[in-house]
Amino acid sequence: MPAVASPVRDPAWQVSRGAVGLWVTEGIIGAVVLAIGAAAFLLFVPASVGGPVPFLRWAIPILVAVDAVVTVGVRPRLRYRVHRWEVTDEAVYTLTGWLSRTWTLVPISRIQTVDVTRGVMQQLFGLASVAVLTASSEGTVRVPHLEADVAQRVADDLARRAAQVRDQAT
């Protein structure tokens, strides 16, 4: 973990291990799309066009390659190490990000709705995300990539507890 201490406590629980596989797959798909785009550029834009094209002809493939290494090889693992979440007696708490980090804390008493989403890719990996919404557009907690049954249980539990302790829901 980072040499510098976090500004606030880190949440306790890690996301599902399957998230790494999902992020790697997403990275591969993105890299393939970019590679096709770069190949099309090399094929259809000859160096004789002039201007910055000769420079771009070698810069673009390098950028695409670096991006592929980062999104497939580095970012999923870093994200997995950073991402954490926790549901305490009073609040939902998450930490997301890889280079920049975001901690979000929302008290259960201010929860308005709880959503569970399962994207196409998530279904392949048996994952689901929980989104906790409040009256504020900024105050949305997203817990990404939990095991589907865990996500459902968390969402049900949060919705039940929010209904019990809801104060002036603003």
Next chain:
Amino acid sequence: MTELPGRRTSPRILLVHTVTFRQARQFVPALIPLVAVTGFGGGRTTIILLAVGITLLSLLTATLTWWRFSYADGSSAVVVTRGLLSRSVRTVPTDRIRGVEVETPLLHRLFGLVRVRIDAAAGAVSGNDEELVVDGVPRDEGDRLRTAVLSRRAAPATEPGVDGVVAPEPPDEEFARFDNRWLLYAPLVGSYLAIPAAAVGAGFRLLDELGHNVRPELKRLDLGGGWVPAVSIAGVLLLLLAVGAVIGAALVNWGFTLDRRGGSLIAVRGLLTRRHTELEIDRIRGGTVSEGLGMRWMRAARINALVTGLGDAARRGQLLPLGPRASAWALIRRLVDDPGPLVAHPPAARRRSIVRAVATGLLVSGVGIAATVAAGWWWILAAGIGLTVLGVPLGLGRYASLGHAAGPRSFSVRSGWLVREQVILQRRAVVGWRVRQSFFQRRAGLATVVACVGAGTGGYAAVDLAAADVASFTAAASEPWAAEFAHR
């Protein structure tokens, strides 16, 4: 709920709508090809016929709309029925109503009518769909409707009195009154400067549509160069802009008053269109004091209330459209506890602010060095150095704006340089915290803390707080649940 007799708007509104082509406006896109086919160039008769035809069409649509429109305010809901061919019935439960606004445009005033907007915003959703508009009722009926709806919402248990006898009570307390001298601040505010600019833009569009034959010969105005005429023209334009801003501000804010009446704040303003906005004090979570660059010189400020579930909050929440800083602060202290003086952010925040402000200049300088060496384009380098030098005061200014404070019942954050905005919020306003730390902030031991609030823009940030202070600030500025942030 019981079936209520629908009330109608006043037939006098037909005249207003006919003159303003309110309903007929939607047929304009259809009319243009029609006009093009028949040919506009058919002489005077065609134009007169067209004018009469359009007016008749306008009258017809206005009549149909009026005939098919009815509203009813019951004890539990307001129902609006409308629609020419397909009927639409909208029922808004009284407890969902966030506010009622009575406005009186100029033409309405001539006919003794008002327009009532009933705001039924749901959460953070905004848009015109969340509003019921009852356009064109007599003034008394407008006041009755507003009082009836609001009193039922405030006290749903008690039976409302007989309809129509709820007289407007006198104000309990005057919060603010606009001093016309404050209009002189208007040229310092961007949004008022935009009013004359918009008018000029509209004028040019009109000129464009008039076609070449009607357009005056602008070429003759072409001046023979030289500095003196150019400077004097610029001076005159600036003067016109300033005068336009003052006039614009006067139109919107004339006779502004803010009164407390029972549990509500009532703002009335406007010269041609009188607006009557009501804010429930219980829903006010705080306010923003904004001071633009020019306003800071003149010690002027504007105040907006942060109200939960208020649609179109930027306009409706205005508590002081323009005024001296001292009056602004006196007003906001009556609504929210003063959290005390702001605490400056650590020196690392100043370094970061300067680095961010000069980064663009340095980048341009870097490109400029390359360009000077390669092509002799020294001016890119000169621009880059200029930007870098200007970046230093900009960075210092941005840093000087930063500050935060947490009091016993409220807290405050401030940021922004071009428009410096200080937000003062009650502790109970916070529905969540978001702490962000970029890679560079982590290296510098800083973090940005966003208070998530169900009002205003939804989030208010304390930028570049010392990382070590985050947990104590959040714990002090919101209810006990924020203690979860503390290291265990």
